[in-house]
Amino acid sequence: MSDEFASLSDLEVLSLIHRANEELARRKEAHRENLRADIEQKLRNAGLDLTDLFPEIEGKPARERKSAERANSKAVAAKYRNAASGDTWSGRGAHPPQWVKSILIERGWSIEEFKASDEFLA
Template sequence: MATYQDLMSQKAALERQAAALTEQIETARRAEHSAVIARIKALMDEHGITLADLGRSKSPVKPAKAAKTGGTAGRKVAVKYRNTATGDTWSGRGLQPNWLKAALASGRKIEEFSV
């Protein structure tokens, strides 16, 4: 029978593996998302299609309701940073996203991602 320490060690290893898999899944999703967007844009350009032709001028996302007390709570803020390779964005509020942390750790400057 395994000891408590052995089981905790196994649990920690599995949690690290799960975190790594989650990151791989997210990376693959972003890559597929970017590829699909690029393909859609290329097809639209090739056939001269605009957003108006599709019957949509904006994103189908419903606007957020303002909080009763703050008035601005829950509203989207403008994007300040964009990863041109993947299309990921960050408004500059809250914690830095993992893609930006990784880029900064590799020596890139935050100004390179400014919109």
């Protein structure tokens, strides 16, 4: 561990990680919006719009398309529950939620060890 983190508690390190992840998400969204504006400007300059490139989306706003996609997908039941907070997790996804990460750090577990424990089963 580097000296700059040695004086921080586990919760302080987790808080720092959480804030850093929020900042990365904010930057990613800003980049996405800038890219979208740039593409839309280039299309306008060429006398085109998105429906010229993707005719299947004509007449459907992005929000509406995403809602329809979500409506067709099934929600996954929670498999794990934090008894202290009531938070749940399905056990899926690239990154576990913060409450799971806290338990992993606190207990020195891997994600596989967490899933093998019956302590947090919903």
